[in-house]
Amino acid sequence: MTNEDIMNWLTRTADVLQEKRSYLTELDSAIGDADHGINMDRGFSAVREKFPAMTSQDIAAKLKTVGTTLVSTVGGASGPLYGTAYLRAGSVAAGKQELSSADVIAMLEAFLGGVIARGKAQVGEKTMIDALTPALTAAKQALSEGATLAEITSRAAAAAEEGAKATIPLVATKGRASYLGERSAGHQDPGATSSWLILRSLAEACEGKQ
Amino acid sequence: MTNEDIMNWLTRTADVLQEKRSYLTELDSAIGDADHGINMDRGFSAVREKFPAMTSQDIAAKLKTVGTTLVSTVGGASGPLYGTAYLRAGSVAAGKQELSSADVIAMLEAFLGGVIARGKAQVGEKTMIDALTPALTAAKQALSEGATLAEITSRAAAAAEEGAKATIPLVATKGRASYLGERSAGHQDPGATSSWLILRSLAEACEGKQ
Amino acid sequence: MKKLINKPEDVVKEALAGMAVAHPDLIRVDIEQQIIIRKDAPIQGKVGVISGGGSGHEPMHGGFVGAGMLDAACPGAVFTSPVPDQMLAATKAVNGGVGVLHIVKNYTGDVLNFEMAAELADAEGIKVESVVTNDDVAVQDSLYTAGRRGVGVTVLLEKIVGGLAETKAPLEQVAELARKVNKQGRSMGMALTPCTVPAAGKPTFELGEDEMEIGIGIHGEPGRRRVKLASAAEITEMLATPIIEDLGLKAGDQVLAFVNGMGGTPLIELYIVFDALQRILNGKNIAIARSLVGNYITSLEMAGCSITLLRLDEELFRYWDAPVHTPALRWGR
Amino acid sequence: MKKLINKPEDVVKEALAGMAVAHPDLIRVDIEQQIIIRKDAPIQGKVGVISGGGSGHEPMHGGFVGAGMLDAACPGAVFTSPVPDQMLAATKAVNGGVGVLHIVKNYTGDVLNFEMAAELADAEGIKVESVVTNDDVAVQDSLYTAGRRGVGVTVLLEKIVGGLAETKAPLEQVAELARKVNKQGRSMGMALTPCTVPAAGKPTFELGEDEMEIGIGIHGEPGRRRVKLASAAEITEMLATPIIEDLGLKAGDQVLAFVNGMGGTPLIELYIVFDALQRILNGKNIAIARSLVGNYITSLEMAGCSITLLRLDEELFRYWDAPVHTPALRWGR
Ligand SMILES: Nc1ncnc2c1ncn2[C@@H]1O[C@H](COP(=O)(O)OP(=O)(O)O)[C@@H](O)[C@H]1O
Ligand SMILES: Nc1ncnc2c1ncn2[C@@H]1O[C@H](COP(=O)(O)OP(=O)(O)O)[C@@H](O)[C@H]1O
Ligand SMILES: [Mg+2]
Ligand SMILES: [Mg+2]
Ligand SMILES: [Mg+2]
Ligand SMILES: [Mg+2]
The missing domain is CATH 3.40.50.10440 (Dihydroxyacetone kinase; domain 1)
Incomplete structure (x- = not known):
């Protein structure tokens, strides 16, 4: 993944989060406080405003800019969670002008690690982690099978989608949805869904990449 | 009209105002504050509670009890208006054990006079007066034609009903409905309607009377 | 209900x-x-x-x-x-x-x-x-x-x-x-929704999703006219202008600006109206010397607001600022 | 909206x-x-x-x-x-x-x-x-x-x-x-209606004319359970009982009783809830030593209320009674 591909990823992410703003908010309305789409769009709109200033930055700096921007503009649970995720992803990319498939997977691992470190949640608690964890596993599996970067990221995105959908029957035990207890079952987690959209954008940015 | 007929009138009035409570409130909801039926029912329910104590009273005392009870329990515009009306009607009956047709008409005149003295309204302002005034005129006309008390009161009630209905196109210039300006047109005045019901009860109490 | x-x-x-x-x-x-x-x-x-x-x-x-x-x-x-x-x-x-x-x-x-x-x-x-x-x-x-x-x-x-x-x-x-x-002092009010008198059990009037009533009183009655829903800035203009004209307020005057909630409108919206009001008064060089924002004279759960402007002079300042200690209004001691 | x-x-x-x-x-x-x-x-x-x-x-x-x-x-x-x-x-x-x-x-x-x-x-x-x-x-x-x-x-x-x-x-x-x-201190809240986040444009949940949510938070979210509408006395009981039990309040305790409106409920109803609450506490010989009634922690225009009870001791009395001078809470100076 080149610096340009990263930019492509971020642009696609900002686009899809804007497009899915109402959808994510509606998901959050069912089991949360009806702001996840608004939050993510606010954050990535702020990131978008930084695009011009980011052109001269290397991959690590770009990801860190995204992280600090999200922390400074999103608020809510998702701000610190995704903010920390991008900051950690940036650390892994430090000094690299291009990311190999292994680097991308390391970046994903750091991304997920950031969410876990900040939010202290585990798989099955109906959070972002339920999309990011299977995505990382799928990516690693694909790498071990010698897949291309395009395949790795698209299998990661597919696993994230499945993971997000698999949150539907879960009873939340972390975040705001946990207050609903049993009533949280039957609804897809908004954070897991935005995680999937972020990974889908990654896969799109990596289309055709070896 | 005997003392017993007066009691009959008051009982019927209390009954009909209870029965028409929602109807009067709905009329008031269109051009007022949605309480006229509630007010009248509260007042005449309080009067009803005094019925046992009233049995030994003469006609004048009975009417005065109704007046003071309405003043003490109704509030709003209708409390002082009807309260004063019954108090004045009582004054006219002072010392009488039975009311002749002329006495009944004098009582009605005093009743209307009380409303006018208190509320300073004129015919055509979309108030109680628009039912009471034609009723008095009709009663006088009937008396001059030598009608029975039953006919006098039933023609008065009919004129009151017509008067109440004739308030529909009027633009209110007194009371709460006047705040609506032109928008008050097209609705029947609640106070004129309760005045009609009071007179209809009177006619019922005078049925068959010479 | x-x-x-x-x-x-x-x-x-x-x-x-x-x-x-x-x-x-x-x-x-x-x-x-x-x-x-x-x-x-x-x-x-x-x-x-x-x-x-x-x-x-x-x-x-x-x-x-x-x-x-x-x-x-x-x-x-x-x-x-x-x-x-x-x-x-x-x-x-x-x-x-x-x-x-x-x-x-x-x-x-x-x-x-x-x-x-x-x-x-x-x-x-x-x-x-x-x-x-x-x-x-x-x-x-x-x-x-x-x-x-x-x-x-x-x-x-x-x-x-x-x-x-x-x-x-x-x-x-x-x-x-x-x-x-x-x-x-002069006032004017508006409603976004009606209210329900408990004993009546149903709303005092009906209002479409995109309508509001301008010129209401405080008894849940409809107002002088029904108009299309508008922004806070426009609504504030509709209420403030007749007040300013009727009071004959002019540049240099000092007023108490009172934005009142009708009962069902959240405080955050009342402050938005207050902001719109201060822009209007600012534009006319009328000084907001004192203010009051909140639900003080209401119509049950009606959503909406009223604006009151009171021209202040030395005597009114003195007794407005004097200590008060009641359930709903307190200051100064 | x-x-x-x-x-x-x-x-x-x-x-x-x-x-x-x-x-x-x-x-x-x-x-x-x-x-x-x-x-x-x-x-x-x-x-x-x-x-x-x-x-x-x-x-x-x-x-x-x-x-x-x-x-x-x-x-x-x-x-x-x-x-x-x-x-x-x-x-x-x-x-x-x-x-x-x-x-x-x-x-x-x-x-x-x-x-x-x-x-x-x-x-x-x-x-x-x-x-x-x-x-x-x-x-x-x-x-x-x-x-x-x-x-x-x-x-x-x-x-x-x-x-x-x-x-x-x-x-x-x-x-x-x-x-x-x-x-x-402990609290519990309920909603008669949802509220609408301005950026979202529609209500956070839907609720039938005869339903209410018990155990809500302050973010327009549905509560722990949806139940049939009940009287103020019954609702107060549903909210107060878990609080009293969880705090382990007993006869002779002194509490601050706080009845809070969620934003769209008129003050007259909050006082009715307060009356119901004082009956319950009275019945258990728990003394209301201080109280607060009004809209203080709200969810936009949501109708509903929450109850908070705080066990008081000498230190809490002292600093509760101490002067305060803020836009929304004032006393003592
Ligand atoms: N402890 C946690 N760890 C990981 N993700 C979490 C945690 N808590 C909440 N989330 C995620 O955050 C999402 C909600 O984000 P958002 O609506 O923006 O914040 P808020 O809940 O503060 O309104 C949830 O759908 C869930 O996926
Ligand atoms: N000045 C007045 N003179 C005569 N009748 C009046 C006057 N003002 C109001 N009314 C009558 O009072 C009725 C309203 O009574 P009610 O609803 O009980 O009182 P309120 O207007 O205080 O709510 C009106 O329908 C009208 O007939
Ligand atoms: Mg949320
Ligand atoms: Mg939130
Ligand atoms: Mg009325
Ligand atoms: Mg009234």
Whole structure:
């Protein structure tokens, strides 16, 4: 993944989060406080405003800019969670002008690690982690099978989608949805869904990449 | 009209105002504050509670009890208006054990006079007066034609009903409905309607009377 | 009808019982007679200041009973003027020997009942002065109406006049200040939604999702006109302009700006209206010298707001700033 | 969506602009950074007390900034925790050299953002203590949830802790009192109607004409269970019983009883709930020694209420009664 591909990823992410703003908010309305789409769009709109200033930055700096921007503009649970995720992803990319498939997977691992470190949640608690964890596993599996970067990221995105959908029957035990207890079952987690959209954008940015 | 007929009138009035409570409130909801039926029912329910104590009273005392009870329990515009009306009607009956047709008409005149003295309204302002005034005129006309008390009161009630209905196109210039300006047109005045019901009860109490 | 009530007919009495236990340091409540009385009333040598009106406008008037404001309040049934008996009992309870001021909002019911009460008080030898508030510019011509309604200015008047009464000023002076405050203030209100009188059980009017009522009073009644929903800035303009014109406010004037919620509108929106109002006044070089933002004279759960502007002078500043200690309004001590 | 707003994205900033003009004697407002600061902050030698959270809960927290309560508040977007930058800026603005207390309601977003802010403040050499409120008994088991939510107790805690901070007590003592207040208070809330987040444009949930939600938080979310509409007395019982049990209140205890409106419920109904509450407490010989009734921690225009009971002791009495002078809470001077 080149610096340009990263930019492509971020642009696609900002686009899809804007497009899915109402959808994510509606998901959050069912089991949360009806702001996840608004939050993510606010954050990535702020990131978008930084695009011009980011052109001269290397991959690590770009990801860190995204992280600090999200922390400074999103608020809510998702701000610190995704903010920390991008900051950690940036650390892994430090000094690299291009990311190999292994680097991308390391970046994903750091991304997920950031969410876990900040939010202290585990798989099955109906959070972002339920999309990011299977995505990382799928990516690693694909790498071990010698897949291309395009395949790795698209299998990661597919696993994230499945993971997000698999949150539907879960009873939340972390975040705001946990207050609903049993009533949280039957609804897809908004954070897991935005995680999937972020990974889908990654896969799109990596289309055709070896 | 005997003392017993007066009691009959008051009982019927209390009954009909209870029965028409929602109807009067709905009329008031269109051009007022949605309480006229509630007010009248509260007042005449309080009067009803005094019925046992009233049995030994003469006609004048009975009417005065109704007046003071309405003043003490109704509030709003209708409390002082009807309260004063019954108090004045009582004054006219002072010392009488039975009311002749002329006495009944004098009582009605005093009743209307009380409303006018208190509320300073004129015919055509979309108030109680628009039912009471034609009723008095009709009663006088009937008396001059030598009608029975039953006919006098039933023609008065009919004129009151017509008067109440004739308030529909009027633009209110007194009371709460006047705040609506032109928008008050097209609705029947609640106070004129309760005045009609009071007179209809009177006619019922005078049925068959010479 | 979704309300936190028990039986509709018990609403006023139960709320009074709640008030009594919530504010024993400030007021005492006669639940039977339906009167809220300042804890230390009557105060010898002080003019008693009372008001009253239908319930459903809380905190007005009961929430304004206490040091520096009202000596007593008489709540009627919801949206229904109280009866003369209550007003007479309140008048007697707060009479400190130098007379009692009746603050009456201009509605036929309130005026007639207070009139009867004043007659009764007079018969008992208590000097009473009555002041009628009529500040609502939505009601234009008193030839064709029962006259302008008394709305937001009533709150400001009760505070200012209560401040003067606290100095043991004579009844005539207290009444005179009341009339002056009424003359210097104007209001106008609007509704986004109707409200439901508990005993009636259904909304006082119906309103489409994209409609609002301009020029409402405080009794859940529809307003002067129904118009399309507009922005806070536009609504504020619709309310403020007639007030500014009617009061003849001009550059250099100092006003008290009062943005009042009708009961169901959240505070954050009232501050947005206040912001819009200050832009308008700023643009005309009219200075907001004092302000009040919140739910003070309400129509049950109605969503909407009213704006009141009061021209201030040295005397009004002094008694507005004077200490007040009531359930709903407090400062200065 | 019927609201007195202009553009949804301008709601918070415009409301802040309104607050700034409405209360220049008490607060100053940094509209860009979205911070409300006590007018005379920082006060040398005094612990700075700050809080923050999503907007839409007004008057909390901005309305509680002023002498004797908060030194600063950071409002986020509606129902969304503010960001660490705001909290850091507020922390710096109120640091009088002896450290700053962060009062954090227990929501993942609030906790995480305040956590990051504390790290940043620490890096700048400012001593920060954080206290998390978690008084909502509707959320039962912290093994299966993000823990109890911080609700009504937050208001009482801010007042009481602000009172102690005013005496220039050291940070540790201030934080300790905060933890004690949190431990001695419990709350539970209910909704008759949902509310609408301006940016979302539609109600947060749907509710039938004869249904209500029991065990709601303050973010327009549905509650623990949906039940048939009930009387004020029954609703009060549903809310008070779990609180009384969880706090282990017993005969002879003295409490502060707080009946809070969710924003769209008229005051008259809150007093009816207060009356029902006092009957229940009376029946158990639990004394209401202090009380608070009104809209203090709200969910936009949601209709409904919450009840908070706080067990009082000599220390809590002292700092509850201490003078406070903020836009929304005032007494004692
Ligand atoms: N402790 C946690 N760890 C990981 N993800 C979490 C945690 N708590 C909440 N989330 C995620 O955050 C999402 C909600 O984000 P958002 O709506 O923006 O914040 P808030 O809940 O503060 O309104 C949830 O759908 C969930 O996926
Ligand atoms: N000045 C007046 N003179 C005569 N009748 C009046 C006057 N003002 C109002 N009314 C009558 O009172 C009725 C309203 O009574 P009610 O609803 O009980 O009182 P309120 O208007 O105080 O709520 C009106 O329909 C009208 O007929
Ligand atoms: Mg959310
Ligand atoms: Mg009426
Ligand atoms: Mg009425
Ligand atoms: Mg949120």
